[in-house]
Amino acid sequence: MPRIAYLGPEGTFTEQAVRQLLTDVASAELVPAESVAAALDAVRSGERDAACVPIENSVEGSVTSTMDALADGAPLVAVAETMLPVRFDILVRPGVRAEDVRTVTSHPHALAQVRRWLSVHLPEAAQSATTSTSAAAVAVRDGNADAAVCAPLAAERYGLDVLAGQVADVEDAVTRFLLVRRPGEVPAPTGADRTTVVVVTGDSVGSLARVLNEFALRGVNLTRIESRPIKGSFGEYRFFLDFGGHVGEAHVGEALAALRRHCQDVRFLGSFPRADEGGSSGSDEAFTDAAAWLADIRSGGRA
């Protein structure tokens, strides 16, 4: 039975995401991890077969701890993604009323997404951060905080009361999650895939423009570009690039090979079916035709 780590403790949005990702949840063992880094390290060491981690949110942006943990350490690759609409429950110990709440705690992305609600309904409460929304539920259950901003699974799991349900400052906020494994077989192209890489361009004029140009030239559509500092080297950055398409497609393969030539470092983080509407980008047909034409010339054909 595959053992799949997720950002725990149990009841997080990430648990909800992994349940949504697996076609047959009953045939997997879901194991909570203390942090995203711990979940990924458990996959690297072989202790777990895969990990589900949050990667970005439509309100708060990237989950930087996930990005850093994917860019450092032994390579891992994403094999699937899913998106969850996120709305929060504000949880308290049974009987606690809004006027009793002095402290409120949660994952920083959760606090940020209910900031306005908190400023209206719990304006006096001091805020503190936890490693996940369920870690906040544990803190409230154990009396270490008065209110927690949680995922819908948490109230029942931790025996807490819902002070307010379905809270979100921004309607339709969505979080994207990845299912990550050790490098192995890449999922087959579906025609609507996403690929993700991390590149270090090097410090020279136009180096990022050159990278972006390789995509533009081949009609590859970028869906995300983010930079993160390379720790320990002030002023140096790595770029996370997501784009439509699959490494198995000729035009995407060519673009990646070009990055490999131009960049100091390129790490492939996976090609997998897209969870949103977007299709693959560019046309693979023209590239496969051209490759066949060239092969023909080289082998002395009439072209």
Ligand SMILES: O=C(O)C(=O)Cc1ccccc1
């Ligand atoms: O803490 C959780 O429940 C997570 O899965 C991370 C997270 C936090 C806030 C919004 C979406 C996901």
